[in-house]
Amino acid sequence: MPGTIPIALTVNGAPVSRAVEPRLNLVDFLRIDLGLTGTHVGCEHGVCGACTLLLDGDMVRGCLVLAVQADGAVVETIEGLSERGALRRLQDAFLARNALQCGFCTPGMLIAAAALLAQDPAPSRDAIRAHLSGNYCRCTGYHAIIDAVEAAAAKP
Amino acid sequence: MKPPSFDYVRPRSLSEALGILAARGDGARLLAGGQSLMPALNMRLLSPELVVDIGGLDDLRGIVERDGLVRIGALTRHVDLQRSAIVVRHVPLLAVAIDHVAHPAIRNRGTIGGSIAFADPAAELPACAVALQARMIVAGMAGTRIVPADEFFLGIYETALGPDEILVALEFDAVGPDQRSAFAELARRRGDYALVGLAAHARVDADRLDEVRLVYFSIGPTPVRARTAEALLTGRPLTRDTVTAAQAALAADLDPPADTQASSAARRQMARVLLARVVMELLDPVPIGAGG
Amino acid sequence: MTAPPFSPFDRPNSYIGRSVPRPNARRLLAGRGQFTDDVQFARLTHVAFLRSPHAHARIRGLDLNAAKAAPGVIVIATGADLARLCRPWVGTLTHFAGLKSPPQYPLAIDRVVWRGEPVVAAVAATRALAEDALELVVVDWEELPAVADMETALDPATSVIHPEFGDNKAFSLHLESGAVDQAFAAAHQVIEAEWHFGRHTAVSLEPRTMVAQFDPSEQRLTVFQSTQTPYQMQDVYARHLGLSDAQVRVVAKDVGGSFGMKLHVYGDEMATAALSMMLGRPVKFVADRLESFVSDIHARDHRVKARVAVTADGEITAFAVDDLTGIGPFSAYPRTSAVEGNQVIRLIGGPYRHRHYRADLKVVFQNKNIMSQYRAVGHPIACAVTEAMVDLAAASVGLDPVELRRRNMLTDDMYPYTSPTGFVFERLSHHQCLDRLVGHMDYESLRAEQERLRRHGVFRGIGIAAYIEITNPGPAFYGVGGARISAQDGCILKLEPSGQVRCLVSVTEQGQGTETAMAQVAASVLGIPLDAVRVVTGDTEVTPHGGATWASRGAGIGGETVLRAARALRDNILALAGTILQAHADTLDIRDGLIVDADGGRERMALAELARIAFFRPDTLPPDFQPEMTVARHHVPRGQPFAFTNGIQAAHVEVEIETGFIKLLKHWVVDDCGRVINPQLVDEQIRGGVVQGIGAALFEECIYGADGQMQNGTLADYLVPMAGEMPDIVVDHVSTPTVYSELGAKGVGEAGTAASAAAVLNAVNDALRPLGARVTTIPLTPDRVLAALGKLDA
Structure with missing residues (x-):
């Protein structure tokens, strides 16, 4: 049985040290070891986007990264991003437009939308649809999400 | 759906990594961006004793152009290819193809070396490498060897890499002023693996193509060159009849598989359509960034 | 302002009919949801x-x-x-x-x-x-040996999965109404076709x-x-x-999503x-x-052979259908796997006024995953068969599909109407919905554009699909068959010392906005601000026993339950207010959280003050007066076994005939779910439902081999609709409230899914019609489109 490996990283601005099994992926580490349950597990094979989070500032799939690979990294999740207000425009727009139903995809969807707006402050509807194609939503049919991202982009 | 247990090591140098591979052999798997390895681990399709994380080997990153050669480190991420002015200018086929590879979150982790070494027959980058006659720079304990792309892909997920070797870089000739590339694929949904894709490269002189390379993917165990069709398109004025003849010749060049996404016959039909599209594109290119 | 009995719908501070945001969405947006x-x-x-x-x-x-x-x-x-x-x-x-x-x-x-x-x-x-x-x-x-193919499941040569039953037949049903054979014999045209519907599954993200x-x-x-x-x-x-x-x-x-699964x-x-x-x-x-x-249960998996009889002037006189469906090795518990087939054959032809109908249903066992109820149970099959046959009928007599529908849809003077399958439609609005739909689409311009583009080798299609939806199910659905599944719901409403109200209700929330809609009803009836109502759902130790959420029952049954509870609590509050203020309760009202004079609206006291007296100083009240600040009410629909809604959808598509790829250009829905409590929630239910139906139309299929193995059981291989390929969806409403409840709400959970696949199927076949091709199997994969066009090598 392989042993655990010590890792030290920054999660939502705070330093974290743990010893983890090599096979533990980052999203399970965040959810189980740190109680950060806002990042969701939808498929565990990198397709659905529910586990989207920021790793060293880049949007990644939490199920396709090992926790040991995050040693020394900076991780931000929906909890941290919400608390520092990084998603406020999008969250307000999603609320106003009812761009979420069950809410399971929503944290990943918000992070993906924020990544788009960071590189393209005024994306077209087609560009929004293309960019969000890696994030499944089974409830909304996407239209309201596209509207909400468009509205958030239009706000100063 | 949790991965089986494995040991993990993160070497600090290429020689350390090669030493580990030499010592552990078949029981070890290299982890680069992890975008193909991690799903396979999560599904327990693989159960390596040891995962060797080469993510710390910074020498394997980066894109440089010198004397008409573009060298792309194996750990260069898809997103880095997308953002690279060198790639857009000198290896535009990669710049076009990369937009079709999965989704932004995957492109932020996935690496060119990982995609090439994983050798998924449905992947875009191996076909591009073959179309452009890339040279694979492969390191082993005995030193470095160069494998031409044409000889690199041997079967489904099977390459010329030995169990104790690491793909460290790819080398491309910068495209000349008379050379053009074209790329097209048909995927059910944006970011999906293509039902059929085609990477093409040629020397273009008005309405004539020379040194044509048509490399299909998702249509066989490896990237597949359509050699008969290439020959028919080479060295003569391109007319509707030439293209039709080349399309018909695909019957000899391609033997597409059937799977849950498409039948063999549908893939053949799509392959013919893509051929016409890339020929049009070679003759009358759309600037990068202007198309879908 | 009229004195009670008042209508909560036209009070100045009513929340009914208003798009208010969902209070529980904030925490989901902040990653503070609590999934199991x-x-x-x-x-x-x-x-x-x-x-x-x-x-x-x-x-x-x-x-x-x-x-x-x-x-x-x-x-x-x-x-x-x-x-x-x-x-x-x-x-x-x-x-x-x-x-x-x-x-x-x-x-x-x-x-x-x-x-x-x-x-x-x-x-x-x-x-x-x-x-x-x-x-x-x-x-x-x-x-x-595995029984995989439902077509051969009943053959004598096929092995029997459960030997004690003697064969692989789980259930069969025959319906017959009118003089079917005579209608077909007298028809100007008889159109026959066979339609196939793949298995798919819910794929809730959680x-x-x-x-x-x-x-x-x-x-x-x-x-x-x-x-x-x-x-x-x-x-x-x-x-x-x-x-x-x-x-x-x-x-x-x-x-995190459920959809009947x-x-x-x-x-x-x-x-x-x-x-x-x-x-x-x-x-x-x-x-x-x-x-x-x-x-997870799978759904659909039907083969329907259909015939329709048409007169020379385009009157549809008869439908005859034969539905075969495979349900896996067991009928699901406790709702069975017979419901879908039953609903398919009872819903076929629903919007139309033919009087002759015959249906045969066979439900067979297979060695595949269990099939049972998933969103819009039976509706998408029934709608696709009906609407595809209606389009063929139109073509057979040279009529535009809209015109043929106008000539055959139930008209406003026909209600209440008993369908050939025994359904009673209280009042539907097919023609208003069709008129609105055609207006939104600018139908004539789209047809002109279609003609123009065809000359340039661009093949666009317009598909229309009218539907009826079963909602507000009473005990006729399950209870009468012995299932311990409640058709009634319950609500406890409590005025708390703060003057705020807590609403414990048995209908449940999966993101559709149940809690918000219930709060809107309670706040409107009580006359208090929306944020003064907190709704609690989903805990059998806390909330009253009830049916919860299925078959589009939340708004209609749950909403009426809350309305009745709120009316009772309001009466109790006003009785107490009357006692405190020494006024007759009838002369008082509650508005915006204040006790006011019903006439003139003068403020008399705050609810919080009333609650303070009720809970902490009841000694100041007359000795024979006991304030009752908690009420409970239950409600079950009566007067009809279930309600019907109706609506119509249209899809606009472009088919790339060289590759078989289909591009969705736009989608329209006009729905009539009765009284709309929250238009935004209703619109988004419809849009989400439409896209699930589009999934069935274009992408989703549980593909099985002859060995009974599912071959595409990963999220990479089973294709769920993603943002990139989905169209914008225009939604509009006609409102025909049911008279069987005061609220008048019916339900809307299935409407989008009921007809979107049918609309897409018809649109694709409309695009292919000039090429002499027709696709009869969904999902409409490139392979199937290419095969229909004869573009696949032998």
Whole structure:
């Protein structure tokens, strides 16, 4: 049985040290070891986007990264991003437009939308649809999400 | 759906990594961006004793152009290819193809070396490498060897890499002023693996193509060159009849598989359509960034 | 302002008919939702299941020794072990006469009947360790012939899955109305076609998830479960695990999508509850995505042969249909797998006024995953068959599809109307919906554009699909057949000392906005601000027993329940106010949280002040006056077995005829769900439903081989609609409230899904018509389109 490996990283601005099994992926580490349950597990094979989070500032799939690979990294999740207000425009727009139903995809969807707006402050509807194609939503049919991202982009 | 247990090591140098591979052999798997390895681990399709994380080997990153050669480190991420002015200018086929590879979150982790070494027959980058006659720079304990792309892909997920070797870089000739590339694929949904894709490269002189390379993917165990069709398109004025003849010749060049996404016959039909599209594109290119 | 009885709908501060944001959305947006897998437990254990790799096989032996010795393992349990703790269940109901299904156990005992059936459970300290242990289980399998193809399931040469039944037929039904043969004999045109509908599945983004926690000291089982129907599950756990209802509590926290999939009884879930009783510890089960594909119920899987009779002037006089559907090896419990086929043959032809109808339904067993109710049960099949046949009828007599529908749809003077299949339509609005739809689409311009583009080799199509939707189900749905599934709902409303109101209601929330809609009803009837109402759902220990959420019943039945409770609480509040203010209750009203004079609106006292007196100074009230600040009301629909809504959809598509690829350009819906409580919630229910139907039309199919193996059971291979390919969807409403409730709301959960696949199918065939091609199988894959166009090499 392989042993655990010590890792030290920054999660939502705070330093974290743990010893983890090599096979533990980052999203399970965040959810189980740190109680950060806002990042969701939808498929565990990198397709659905529910586990989207920021790793060293880049949007990644939490199920396709090992926790040991995050040693020394900076991780931000929906909890941290919400608390520092990084998603406020999008969250307000999603609320106003009812761009979420069950809410399971929503944290990943918000992070993906924020990544788009960071590189393209005024994306077209087609560009929004293309960019969000890696994030499944089974409830909304996407239209309201596209509207909400468009509205958030239009706000100063 | 949790991965089986494995040991993990993160070497600090290429020689350390090669030493580990030499010592552990078949029981070890290299982890680069992890975008193909991690799903396979999560599904327990693989159960390596040891995962060797080469993510710390910074020498394997980066894109440089010198004397008409573009060298792309194996750990260069898809997103880095997308953002690279060198790639857009000198290896535009990669710049076009990369937009079709999965989704932004995957492109932020996935690496060119990982995609090439994983050798998924449905992947875009191996076909591009073959179309452009890339040279694979492969390191082993005995030193470095160069494998031409044409000889690199041997079967489904099977390459010329030995169990104790690491793909460290790819080398491309910068495209000349008379050379053009074209790329097209048909995927059910944006970011999906293509039902059929085609990477093409040629020397273009008005309405004539020379040194044509048509490399299909998702249509066989490896990237597949359509050699008969290439020959028919080479060295003569391109007319509707030439293209039709080349399309018909695909019957000899391609033997597409059937799977849950498409039948063999549908893939053949799509392959013919893509051929016409890339020929049009070679003759009358759309600037990068202007198309879908 | 009129004095009571007032209408809550036209009060100046009414929330009914207003798009207000969902109060519970804030925490979901902040990552503070609490889905079942997010709840923390002490001494938690994790279960994983070894699932059958074969579609049909005998278990000759099990070697569990290595698994039992694996690190972290707490128990390894077999079907026989759990059969001692859990009584089997049978998925039949008496109102589906002749329906057969054998007893089903939590885990297979000596035989497996589908690939994915759970066989061995491993409980361990972590999910990973449980999976490690399962790799060490050795099963001695004897493969048996698999029944995969429903077309041959009833052939004498086909092996019989359940020998005790003698054949593979689970259920059959014949409907006959009018003079069908004469109608066909007299027809100007008889059109025949055969339509195929692939299997698909719900793919809720949150998989099935539960934590069962049995406390041996109190002999109480608490189940946290991602379910639509906590009360039904409380009853199921109690009866099958040898407990009383009172010993079982089921709690549904946030539910990450359900769509009808999370209300069936699954062996792995029963096993989880039984294991918790065996261990006296909490046991967590989270279906991973791979096991979801082979264990969540599948849906559809129909082959329908249809004939329609048309007169020379385009009058449809008769439909005749033959529906064959495969349901896997069991009829699902407790709702059965007969409902979908039953609804298919009863809904076909629904919007039209033909009087002659014949239908035959055969429901057969197969060695595939169990098929049962999923969003819009039966509707999409019925709608697609009807609307596709209507388009063929139009073409056969040279009429535009819109014109043919105008000539055949039920008209406003025909209600109440009894359909040939026995449905009674109180009042529908087909023609208003069609008129609005045509206006939104600018139908004539689209047709002109279509003509113009065809000359340039661009093939666009317009598809129209009218629908009816069954909502507000009463006991006729399940209760009459013996199912312990409530058709009534309950609501407890409490005025609290703060002057705020708490609403405990049995309908449940999965993101559709149930809690918001209930708050809107309560606030409107009571006359208080929306944010003064807090709605609590989904805990059998707290909320009244009720049906919860299925078949579009939340707004119609739950809403009426809340309305009645709110009216009762309002009466009690005004009675108390009258006593305090020494005024007649009839002269007072509640507006914006204040007791006011009904006439003139002068402020008399705040609700918080009234509540203070009620709770802390009742001594100041007359000795014979007891304030009742908590009320409970129940409601079940009466007067009709269920309600009907109607609407119409249109799809605009472009077919790339060289590749068979289909591009969705736009989609329109005009729906009539009666009184709309929250237009935004209704619109988004419809849009989400439309896209699930588009999934069925274009992408989603559980593909099985002849060996009964599902071949595309990953999220990479089973294609779910994504943002990039979906169109913008225009939604509009006509409102015909039902008179069988005061609220007048019907329901809207299925409407989008009911007709979107039909609209897309018709649009694609409209595009292909000038090429002489027709596609008759959904999903409309490039392969099928190319085959229809004759573009595939032999």
